[in-house]
Amino acid sequence: MVECLKQKGHVVAVTGDGTNDAPALKVADIGLSMGIQGTEVAKESSDIVILDDNFTTVVTVLKWGRxxxxxxxxxxxxxxxxxxxxxxxxxxxxxxxxxxxxxxxxxxxxxxxxxxxxxxxxxxxxxxxxxxxxxxxxxxxxxxxxxxxxxxxxxxxxxxxxxxxxxxxxxxxxxxxxxxxxxxxxxxxxxxxxxxxxxxxxxxxxxxxxxxxxxxxxxxxxxxxxxxxxxxxxxxxxxxxxxxxxxxxxxxxxxxxxxxxxxxxxxxxxxxxxx
The missing domain is CATH 1.20.1110.10 (Calcium-transporting ATPase, transmembrane domain)
Incomplete structure (x- = not known):
């Protein structure tokens, strides 16, 4: 799904915390993993680690990025x-x-x-x-x-x-x-x-x-x-x-x-x- 969206010209962000999320986190333009519950594999595959595991932090990240x-x-x-x-x-x-x-x-x-x-x-x-x-x-x-x-x-x-x-x-x-x-x-x-x-x-x-x-x-x-x-x-x-x-x-x-x-x-x- 991530690769399909990228081929259509979209900028794709993926959040995940498990080892099974690692491929999607790696392929996505922006991969966000959980800092507390996330596995080490997920953290290494992501671009951004959410240290407090709070999804509202993503909004803050977007706001500062813009x-x-x-x-x-x-x-x-x-x-x-x-x-x-x-x-x-x-x-x-x-x-x-x-x-x-x-x-x-x-x-x-x-x-x-x-x-x-x-x-x-x-x-x-x-x-x-x-x-x-x-x-x-x-x-x-x-x-x-x-x-x-x-x-x-x-x-x-x-x-x-x-x-x-x-x-x-x-x-x-x-x-x-x-x-x-x-x-x-x-x-x-x-x-x-x-x-x-x-x-x-x-x-x-x-x-x-x-x-x-x-x-x-x-x-x-x-x-x-x-x-x-x-x-x-x-x-x-x-x-x-x-x-x-x-x-x-x-x-x-x-x-x-x-x-x-x-x-x-x-x-x-x-x-x-x-x-």
């Missing part, structure tokens, strides 16, 4: 947005003016804080009951879904548009020199990722702040990221090739970046086919 999968998707969407925006802004700027607004050190800084702190923040999201209402993900389903493409392309388009405006019109808008303009671009780009990190908390729901106070680690990591960015811009100017920004310029960077929240809410109103 949570891990969902958190991976959140980070992929978040990281692809960062990479697409950085690539496009530097490519367009280099092709049009021969200069890039984001230096190698700044791009390394963005990747450092977004790859590590960003991944850690999104990985700390705990499972919710909503996860169990979703259909199981098939083995042939893509990891990057249509919903993810919708979200990341919308955010990347907004970021690229804003950064290109700052690149070509920033000096005239803010009445600053080139170095301050490049610092504004760098600071706005990083803050856009910080605000977009909140959008990435939920791929489909509009309320991105639901349960955020329960995840203190997420809030703490976002706070640390902001503090590190302030240090990078204001105190490590020689290393980061930046200039100090005044309060008005900081407010402008924050205001521009915060627009990613309403954009994220609006874009989630666009339906996406699950096929």
């Amino acid at each position: 949570c891990v999968y969902n958190n991976i998707q959140k980070f992929i969407q978040f990281q692809l947005t960062v990479n697409v925006a950085a690539l496009v802004i530097n490519f367009v700027a280099a092709a049009s003016s021969g200069e890039v607004p984001l230096t190698a050190v700044q791009l390394l800084w963005v990747n450092l804080i977004m790859d590590t702190l960003g991944a850690l923040a999104l990985a700390t999201e705990r499972p919710s009951s909503d996860l169990m209402n979703k259909k199981p993900v098939g083995r042939t389903k893509p990891l990057i879904t249509g919903v993810m493409w919708r979200n990341l392309l919308a955010q990347a388009l907004y970021q690229v548009t804003v950064l290109l405006i700052l690149q070509f019109k920033g000096s005239a808008i803010f009445h600053v020199n080139k170095k301050v303009k490049d610092t504004l671009i760098f600071n706005t780009f990083v803050l856009c990722q910080v605000f977009n990190e909140f959008n990435a908390r939920n791929l489909e729901k509009k309320n991105i702040f639901h349960g955020i106070l329960k995840n203190r680690l997420f809030v703490g990591i976002v706070g640390v990221t902001i503090v590190l960015q302030v240090i990078m811009v204001e105190f490590l100017r020689k290393f980061a090739d930046t200039e100090r920004l005044n309060w008005t310029q900081w407010a402008a960077c924050i205001g521009i970046s915060s627009l990613s929240w309403p954009i994220g809410c609006i874009i989630k109103c666009i339906p996406v086919s699950n096929k």
Whole structure:
């Protein structure tokens, strides 16, 4: 039966505790054996051992498994947005003016804080009951879904548009020199990722702040990221090739970046086919 279901494309899980269950546990995609009453043969043939012999534990396992999968998707969407925006802004700027607004050190800084702190923040999201209402993900389903493409392309388009405006019109808008303009671009780009990190908390729901106070680690990591960015811009100017920004310029960077929240809410109103 297990082999028949697998041939039809199903993901098969089998539970068992006896020696006679061992072949099915071995062949199944996921074999679950009993830790107390199960035989040693069954335990060795299974992938997961239920230590308390309680079937409700399986529900917990499923919930955490879906949570891990969902958190991976959140980070992929978040990281692809960062990479697409950085690539496009530097490519367009280099092709049009021969200069890039984001230096190698700044791009390394963005990747450092977004790859590590960003991944850690999104990985700390705990499972919710909503996860169990979703259909199981098939083995042939893509990891990057249509919903993810919708979200990341919308955010990347907004970021690229804003950064290109700052690149070509920033000096005239803010009445600053080139170095301050490049610092504004760098600071706005990083803050856009910080605000977009909140959008990435939920791929489909509009309320991105639901349960955020329960995840203190997420809030703490976002706070640390902001503090590190302030240090990078204001105190490590020689290393980061930046200039100090005044309060008005900081407010402008924050205001521009915060627009990613309403954009994220609006874009989630666009339906996406699950096929």
